[in-house]
Amino acid sequence: MMSQTKLRGDILGGITAGVVALPLALAFGEASGLGPIAGVWGAIILGFLAAAIGGTPTLISGPTGPILIVIAGLVAARPDQPAVVASVVILAGILQTVFGFLRLGKYINLVPYSVVAGFMSGIGLIVIVLQLIPLIGQEAPRGGTLATLTALPSAVEQINAYALGLGVLTFAVATFWPKSLSKFFPAALAALLVGTVASLLVSGALPRLDEIPTGFPDLVLPSLDMSDAIFIVQSALVLAALGSIDTLVTSLIADRMTQTRHQSNKELVGQGIGNAVCGLFGAMPGSGTTTPTVVNIRSGGATRLSGMVHALFLLAVVFLLAPLAAQIPLAVLAGLLVRIGLNIIDLDYLRNALRGPRWDLSVMVLVVGLTVFVDLITAVGVGVVLSALGFVKRLADAQIANFESGKLAALDAEEQAILKDANGRILLFDFAGPLSFGAAADLVHIVRRRSKREVRAIVLDFSRKFFADRSAVQAIQTIVSESAAQGIEVFFAGASPDLTELLAKMEADIHVDAEHRDLSRREALARASKLASVGRAARLKI
Incomplete structure (x- = not known):
């Protein structure tokens, strides 16, 4: 009541x-x-x-x-x-x-x-x-x-x-x-x-309102x-x-x-x-x-x-x-x-x-x-x-900045040491949250540009709840195939079962060795480190 x-x-x-x-x-x-x-x-x-x-x-x-x-x-x-x-x-x-x-x-x-x-x-x-x-x-x-x-x-x-x-x-x-008067007598009235x-x-003479009817x-x-x-x-x-x-x-x-x-x-x-x-x-x-x-x-x-x-x-x-x-x-x-x-x-x-x-x-x-x-x-x-x-553009810029940084601050001491010892021969890209279609194409260009140096391996880290759509999977597929053409090994780290299934369905993982999938980030970096230490892989995967 x-x-x-x-x-x-x-x-x-x-x-x-x-x-x-x-x-x-x-x-x-x-x-x-x-x-x-x-x-x-x-x-x-x-x-x-x-x-x-x-x-x-x-x-x-x-x-x-x-x-x-x-x-x-x-x-x-x-x-x-x-x-x-x-x-x-x-x-x-x-x-x-x-x-x-x-x-x-x-x-x-x-x-x-x-x-x-x-x-x-x-x-x-x-x-x-x-x-x-x-x-x-x-x-x-x-x-x-x-x-x-x-x-x-x-x-x-x-x-x-x-x-x-x-x-x-x-x-x-x-x-x-x-x-002070508006509380008692509104300004409009x-x-x-x-x-x-x-x-x-x-x-x-002034134009005025016509007579207003009073009925319903x-x-x-x-x-x-x-x-x-x-x-x-x-x-x-x-x-x-x-x-x-x-x-x-x-x-x-x-x-x-x-x-x-x-x-x-x-x-x-x-x-x-x-x-x-x-x-x-x-x-x-x-x-x-x-x-x-x-x-x-x-x-x-x-x-x-x-x-x-x-x-x-x-x-x-x-x-x-x-x-x-x-x-x-x-x-x-x-x-x-x-x-x-x-x-x-x-x-x-x-x-x-x-x-x-x-x-x-x-x-x-x-x-x-x-x-x-x-x-x-x-x-x-x-x-x-x-x-x-405009929002997609700003989101893409933020995501690209995140990818380029490698998120080294999020790595533990051992992982940071591996990357430091590799001296640029290992690239780590952090996929976190959704990858907008605006960032997907730019990501490919970043990987392509950075891979021109003495890169031996690329680690794609999906451990931070990555959400993929068609554009994102297409970008991953392009990164993998171009890396394989250059003899660069690609590792998948922290991929969820759903993402693993999606990548397989869309054939985005066909150039990734089976032992390079289903790894933790530390495992992927450790295996990439072994490749980096012995030199660039000789075989091309086309």
Whole structure:
């Protein structure tokens, strides 16, 4: 049974998170093209179902910046087809649920941080760019980032100074609101109220939100037109993948704050069901939201009840305060979204980027560019591939350095003495852990280069749990055959039964004498020492 302390914490955390989420939901809904009430209903529906079903007890879910970019693109592409947009959202929710049942959550968490930082920063830039024209009091064009940048010069010529002033005021309040007051009155809500109240004192005309309906949303049936099938499937995959990544990144933040561990697959199921229901009612889908989640935890939220309280609070607001929301100027929402866009950009990563690997920085910059000017899935796909290649390269370099060193420090005194007495006529190569395909080819070149000297024997040491794949076995086979062609004896030391069987199956040991296999490292070095002392073997094994 829940203690009274936890119950109070969940109620306070949920209400406080709801206060923070309200202006964000209004702003995201309006910017998406679905309307401000669609953003609030998305926060209600997804917020409640994800909290009730999901696997992160303190997570607050609702519309977010990454989801905004996808939905705004959908609405721009199908401006008069709500059924198509609903179909995409419903299918994306179903896909997220399938991801959860297939236990893919752990793989989504494997996306490199440089890629996450890149596409999140790109999304932040897109959010900012899309708000530049509403910020100066003009109607935002359809067509996304490029359309906005193209229309910006002409829009600046018709700037509404009053709208720009309100947007700047809202941005300033959201940015410089004292942290001591944020505990009692969140910065986003303060900025929204200050900007709206200030707009009532302005005599000039200002674009404002339309009248917001207070009833329950109508059911939106999905499109059954097969001509839209490819567009719906492709868009749903993008939305599902992005929502899943965004949610699980936020879940990791919640884990660090609460010292717990979320259930990623269960969270994907909760998010998927919530987003599918959002699509059925024309609400804006979403994912885990960082700021409301942090506020919830800091205000005492500890269980899934806090997320459900957040949703119920927003439901009450819809029926009680919706008429007042119609007075909010679009420039005020734009100023708030510009602040949110800056928050999305991973400035900490950028500040520290020069201290880390330059490859990771290059990947991050490329992902930002692809996110802004191409699309999110291309950005993530290219980023993951390049990050993987960079990791393999660094791993290969480390493995090659290990092979070249011979790991003499790991040898006992007798083994070191044997190598010292051999004076370069015996080569020892230490195979430890997995040998990446990136290192396999380089290893052959190293052995080939070092074997040009007066080498009599090569000892391949597999005693430290070596794991071999096709590339690694091919490298060993090449080393053995080239050494045999030069009259150099090869010894296998410390090979496990499984590795011995694999080498035999792939004929990587056909040039290795039977008495040179199944040896300990010391035995292999001792036998190699005898060969080194009598001179190079005369017979060639071809």
